[in-house]
Amino acid sequence: MFVPLKKNQRVELADGRTVTVTDKLGEGGQGIVYRVRFDDSGEERALKWFFIGYLKEPLKFYRHLEDNIKKGSPSAAFIWPEQLTKYVAGEPFGYIMKIFPKGYESFSKYLLARVQFQNAAAMVNAALNMVAAFKALHLKGYNYQDLNDGNFSIEPKSGKVFICDNDNVVGYGQKSGILGKARYMAPEVVRGDKQPDTDTDRYSLAVILFMLLVGDHPLEGKKTNYPALTNKYDLRIFGTEPLFIFDEKDSSNAPHPQIHQNALTMWKIFPSFVQKAFQQSFSQESLLNGKNRLLENEWFNILARLKSSIVRCPHCGEEMFLESDKISVCQSCKKSVKAVGYLKFPKRANREVTVPIFKGALLYDYHINSASEDFDTEVAVVLEKPGKFGLKNDSKIKWLITAPGGKTFARQAGETQILVADCKIDFGKNTAQVIVNN
Amino acid sequence: MGMLNKVEIVRKMCPVIFLLDTSGSMDGEPIGAVNEAIKNVLPELISMNEENPDNEIRVAILTFDYNVKWAVGETELVSPQDVENYWKNLDANGYTSMGAAFKALNEKLSVSKGFMKRASGSVAPVLFLLSDGEPTDDYKAGLQELQKNSWYKIAVRVAVGYGDFNEHILREFTGNEGTVLRTSDPDSLRNTIKFVAVTSSRVASQGSNVSTDTTNANPDDNTQAVADALENQGGALNAPLDPEDNF
Structure with missing residues (x-):
């Protein structure tokens, strides 16, 4: 007893x-x-x-x-x-x-708008840290089983994440007997077709990322707005008839205009590559057949790209996510913003890696070393002077620049390279090319 | 508006409704214990709300003596924070109009004209009954009406009996022996009310983790889920009363 x-x-x-x-x-x-x-x-x-x-x-x-x-x-x-x-x-x-260090707040408090991130970078860091933790968990041969919002604590300044309640973590093929909360469970688990495993964890991770970034639940829209949430409806919403609120083909479960305010305002702030990643994660193929879910590596590269798309709107000064090759609308002042071009890096995990050429855009160690997963250490910043953009070398290494004509020269730490069409930068352990937008 | 200024995520409502016997026999220490217990429950409900992005607890308190009165929640369910802010101690006197209380509850357990009209929907409510004696009106008619209400059917139904309460009626109300707790001294009454109210509110608002181990024939039997919790966590009741070592 x-x-x-x-x-x-x-x-x-x-x-x-x-x-x-x-x-x-x-x-x-x-x-x-x-x-x-x-x-x-x-x-x-x-x-x-x-x-x-x-x-x-x-x-x-x-x-x-x-x-x-x-x-x-x-x-x-x-x-x-x-x-x-x-x-x-x-x-x-x-x-x-261990006891949580001070300064960390439960993920629930962010969802309840009791706490907010200090800036966009901290929010994206939190997403990256969650993905990195899951990658580590799965690499070690564990899976989570009962992943939900209660598992995370996050520092608002830095986006650093701690994960608690790890009692039900089990090795591959083992069963803990716990299924989890319906709101975070993969539909096949809710339906009773399958036990939780690495694949179902990946679904739950996508739900957590969506709630973190967008602020509502991906499957709760106008269709699911039942007055009483009994087991029957749980099963329908999260199991047998799940439908993403931003499904590409079916808008019948779109956000409810009076209820899902976060979904309506926040979805638009994200670049198309993030929206597409969620649309793939919550496609009917994923929801009904368990297919096409994103691996942690894919999320990692998508979110790293999101982090490098953070700039300040030139019209209102608010933070925004800027697409590399198309117009973005600042959701604070509703004005359009477009980069003159972008730095294109080799793909990682078959995902595009780009950074818009726009004042204040940052490169991290991740960009200059193709094996690095460090999305925190800043190594370069895009500077702007009237009529031209430059990339300042804040790393400790020497860059090799190849001009469009084939001429090569070096840029030391602290120096700034003017970015012109088609110029190539060799960072030693990675390369990038300047692509100019039309 | 910046990208970080989100509003609170959409939550379902989790109603926690108290039906409290405030008849004359509760006068003195017992009603004092009830007042203390409710005041102790509120901070727990507030902290549950601060940690739960799925469901939000809202409270109503119905008292029955000569009259049946919504001491809290006359027009709508109230946040536990507001209940705390505007709390007035309950008094006890008069008869035990339990049947009328069941009728009044039944009227409010409705989407169209009652408590349950939250736009984002509600989860199963908690219905908490406290009684210390025989009803002085026709409780049966009231209860039969209530038992047809579909919110009643999925509700977490719990009861605390004090002194000369009628065990049979409380069991009829909960439909589950495991969620009727009994006591006969005021100190233990305070603890029992708190334990039952907090445990049932937690189970109802957090939703239980579905487990493969249970072959649950009726997944909406939330009362049984609470019966299990009361049994498994029952040791909390035996905790000493000294606030120093009982945290």
Whole structure:
């Protein structure tokens, strides 16, 4: 039977060390989370204490957690179980993990507009960090099972992400018995056709990204607006008759003009390559047949491209996403903006890599090194002077420029290269070409 | 308008409706315990709302004694924050018009003329009944009417019985033995109300994680989901009362 812990209560861990309960941090459907302190070192941890009545086979679940602890965390972004409490048959148990650093806010708070990102780059960073974490998880042979909004905490300034509640993460082919919340589950799982796996995680990831960027649910539109959400409707909306609110061919589930305000205003701010990625992720093929879902690598390159499309509108000064080769409309002042051209890099994961030639556009380590996944370190910025644009080398390496006539010369760190049609830049570990728009 | 200024994501409503016996026998310590319990429940509901992007809890409180009165939610369901801001302690006196209370609830459990008109829809409501004695009116007629209401059918139905309550009626109301809790001293009444109200509100507003382990014949039996939660988390009731070590 479940017994909550008390303040100052001492709990023994599997390795014999002990922790003392100092505070309660939160309570959820699966258990209670306490703040605890190691009795020997004084270090603080969080202790998740399970409502064991829900566990059909407590020992099996305990062993599963033990296994995950042994295999280790996929990346530093995961608040991974560190150690279990000692197992006593029939009694509650739990595990300790790190406590969230200060300054992180739950993803729910962003969705509820209680917290907002400091700037567009932080928002896109959050999306990139989520994708990177999932890639790490899947690379390690795990999948998530019950992914939902409650799993993420994000720093508003930087978009850094921590992922918690990793109890149900399992290895390929294993089943945790948990299916997750219908709103985030892949339709085939809602329909009962399939158990959660890496593919269904990828669907859930697309839902999370859509909610993060656009601010509404991808399948909730005017068609799904039922007065009572019972299991029957859950099954219909998220399982048997799912339809994307921005489906390319069928607009019958478009956002409701009075209700889905985020979807209506935010969708338009995103470049076509992001809209297309969502349309592919939530196409009928994906929803009904589980096909065409984007791999983490594809999302990663799409979002890196989105990050480098952030500029300030020349008319109103607000941040906007600028397409490389077509007109974008600033959603703050509704004026049109177009880049004179763009830098074109070799494709990555079969996705275009471009940066608009526009004042303030940034290149990251990702751009100058085709093996790099660093989307944070700025290595170049586009500068503007009347009638011309330049690319300032803020990296530590020397660039080799090939002019359209074939002449080559070097640009050292700190120097600026004027960007002219067809000129090529060799960054050492990657190259780019200047393409001028018509 | 910048790209970061989003509005709150669209949420369904999760109504949490209290039906509280404020008849004369509740006077004194018991009604004091009820007032304390409700005041303790509200911050929990507020924090659930701050963390839940799927559903938003809204509250109504119906009291029944001589009269049946919406102490909170006369015209519409109210945010727990507003209930807290405008809270007035409940008094107890008079008879036990439980049948009239069921009728009044039934009228409000309606989209067209009641509580349930939220544009984005609602999830199953929580219906919480507190009683400490025999009804003094025809409870049966009221309950039969209510039982035909389709919101009642999917609702999370929970009840707390205090003192000389009629167990049979509470079971009839919830339709599930597992969601009727009983107590006979005021301290434990306060804790029981809080435990039942918080647990049922959490289950209703968060929606349970669907599990492959349960062969659930009736997936909309939300009352059973709460019965499971009350059983699995029941230890919380035995927690000591000293606020120092009970957080």
